[in-house]
Amino acid sequence: MPAPVIGRHAAPESPVDVLTDLLAVQRRRLAALDPRLPEAAAPPPGDIVVVGKPPHRVAGVVTHHTWPAGSGPLLWSATQVSELHPVIGAAGHAPLHALVEAWRGRMLPVVLAEPDSAATITWPSRDVVATRVFLDHGLVPLAVLAVRPPGPYPVPPPDPDLVVRRAGPDDLEGCVRLALEELAYSSQVGGSLLRPDAEALKRATIRDRLGRGEPTWVAERGGRLVGMVECGQAESAPGSWLASLVPPGGWGYVNCASVTSAERGSGVGQRLVAAALPELEAGFRGRQDLAVRGTYLYYNPPNPLSSVFWPRAGYAPLWTLWEVRPARALR
Ligand SMILES: CC(C)(COP(=O)(O)OP(=O)(O)OC[C@H]1O[C@@H](n2cnc3c(N)ncnc32)[C@H](O)[C@@H]1OP(=O)(O)O)[C@@H](O)C(=O)NCCC(=O)NCCS
Incomplete structure (x- = not known):
């Protein structure tokens, strides 16, 4: 019979504790999925969202950014950006759906009212469980960050002109x-x-x-x-x-x-x-x-x-x- 769980789990966990625990599991998930990834980074400071109960509990951090008029990133970004940084451990479709729904509820009114706005998530390309969920919520894979290891590139035949x-x-x-x-x-x-x-x-x-x-x-x-x-x-x-x-x-x-x-x-x-x-x-x-x-x-x-x-x-x-x-x- 397993020993009763005592100690730190006896007290209610703070949202930061939940994030920390889920991040450790997420690190293993992403490392197994794609060895080219760096160790999963902790999310930036922002609005912590925790959804569900263990073992299906997931979390995320919602950040908000406004690009000032005339700044370079406005050539590829909307002015008002709400970003979700999921910290989902090993979760599958249903908890991630719930997290994306919760994110919508946390968006600032100024973002929801602004036509020049975007909701964004950056996520490992090979995590196709998340792909299904993001597509279902109307998110579009607008860009990819692609990598190439060093190595020869075939030199095309010369063009004398x-x-x-x-x-x-x-x-x-x-x-x-x-x-x-x-x-x-x-x-x-x-x-x-x-x-x-x-x-x-x-x-x-x-x-x-x-x-x-x-x-x-x-x-x-x-x-x-x-x-x-x-x-x-x-x-x-x-x-x-x-x-x-x-x-x-x-x-x-x-x-x-x-x-x-x-x-x-x-x-x-x-x-x-x-x-x-x-x-x-x-x-x-x-x-x-x-x-x-x-x-x-x-x-x-x-x-x-x-x-x-x-x-x-x-x-x-x-x-x-x-x-x-x-x-x-x-x-
Ligand atoms: C992407 C880009 C830089 C590639 O340069 P490019 O000189 O067209 O590329 P290449 O001719 O060296 O190779 C093009 C390949 O695309 C394909 N291609 C076929 N028809 C093409 C066409 N009409 N225009 C462009 N590419 C064509 C071919 O598959 C070709 O490969 P192949 O020679 O093995 O058949 C250029 O097409 C471009 O400026 N596109 C518009 C802007 C853009 O998309 N920039 C990239 C942003 S990340």
Whole structure:
């Protein structure tokens, strides 16, 4: 006969205790599901929601964010964002349904009233139990964070008329044109938004990036830029935002890839990636201690070009960004 449970379970558990217990189980669930994931991070501070009773009890943290007018993230995000951070242990469909329903009840009136709003969840792509639940509540898999381990990329046959090179400050206008072309395309197939200040925002960001020497490659034909891939390197350091998404270490990332419409499908994108990857994977300048774990990027599953192009280049979904706009459309 099992010994009676005494001690800390004799007193009622606080919501923080519930989160802590469920997080330990969730860590095991996600580690078993996908070894490419980092250890599941604790949710950020916010409104703790606990639903149900053991053994079907689940929890989550609801956060709210308002992006200020004129800020860069408004080119891919709604202004008012309610985010659910599920902490569900090993739970299946029914408890997760209950948690999503409870989330709707906790959304701030300002979010529910705002047309430029979104309800979002970022969750491991391979957790298909959650996929079923999110789809049933009207959430859409608008983007994925996809990763690629370091490794050779097939170099396409040479194109004698195409010059692929690192971009410099003089390439600003060509890069802005290509970035706006990408934004216009992506706004039809994902969460990007062609807001009135898009050109000014892109110009300021790209001027800054090129000025700092951030790795950007361009493809030039006949003196005109026809393609661009904006990249960078970042450390997934313990406690950082990136560490909640990818394992610790050095990572290369691809921020924006754009080939002008008349040149798409003819190998320009592949030549740009073939130029960028070896450098992104070679290591961090001045950081011999930091091994490069791979590269990551975001793409939109409804994008018929990038959803073919990136998986063919070796990228596989790690996290899915579920979203519904406006937030009140969550059902
Ligand atoms: C995604 C993108 C950067 C790829 O660059 P690209 O130069 O078109 O790519 P490539 O020609 O090197 O490879 C394209 C692949 O897509 C497919 N493709 C076929 N027809 C295509 C077309 N009309 N346009 C684009 N891709 C086509 C092919 O499968 C091709 O692979 P294959 O050569 O093995 O057949 C480019 O299409 C683009 O800018 N798209 C619009 C903006 C965008 O989606 N950006 C990415 C955001 S993450």
